[in-house]
Amino acid sequence: MSDRPDAGTPRSRRSVDALGEFIRSQRRIAELSQRELARLADVSDAYLSQLERGLHEPSVRVLNGLAQALNVPSDKLLGYLGRHDDAVVEHSTESAIATDDRLSDTQKQSLLDLYRAFIAANDAVRSTK
Numbered sequence: 205m206s207d208r209p210d211a212g213t214p215r216s217r218r219s220v221d222a223l224g225e226f227i228r229s230q231r232r233i234a235e236l237s238q239r240e241l242a243r244l245a246d247v248s249d250a251y252l253s254q255l256e257r258g259l260h261e262p263s264v265r266v267l268n269g270l271a272q273a274l275n276v277p278s279d280k281l282l283g284y285l286g287r288h289d290d291a292v293v294e295h296s297t298e299s300a301i302a303t304d305d306r307l308s309d310t311q312k313q314s315l316l317d318l319y320r321a322f323i324a325a326n327d328a329v330r331s332t333k
Contacts, residue, residue: 216285221258222299223284228256229302230274233313244273261285 231241242252246269254260255270262270264282271278280298301307301315 216261217258219285220261222303223262223281224256224258225303226281226284226299227252227270227274229312230276231256232309233302233316234274235309236273241270241273245269 231238234241236244238252238256239249242249245252245266247255247266251260251266255262255266267281267285268278271281284299297319298316301312301319304312307315
């Protein structure tokens with residue numbers, strides 16, 4: 205018997221695990237301790253630790269607080285849990301970068317900045333056509 209509420213659904217468990225990895229990765233990129241991020245997101249240190257380990261599926265309120273504290277769109281976090289269809293497509297590249305253990309946090313941030321700059325530039329070009 206597992207202490208995970210979603211242990212019977214492997215897809216859901218994978219989603220919660222992936223969300224936890226993404227939160228941890230973004231926290232490290234932002235150079236925040238768990239305590240600092242928990243304070244900014246208005247959750248307890250213990251709960252944030254459990255989220256990062258994939259032990260709980262957070263509420264939308266908690267996801268919004270984490271998104272704001274990490275300076276990422278809440279849709280990206282919601283997308284991990286299948287709660288927002290548009291987020292699934294957009295988060296794949298950024299989450300791949302953010303969760304790649306072969307890259308240092310500095311390298312991840314540089315790649316994310318460059319990727320986002322390219323996307324913004326392409327969006328700007330499209331909006332002028």
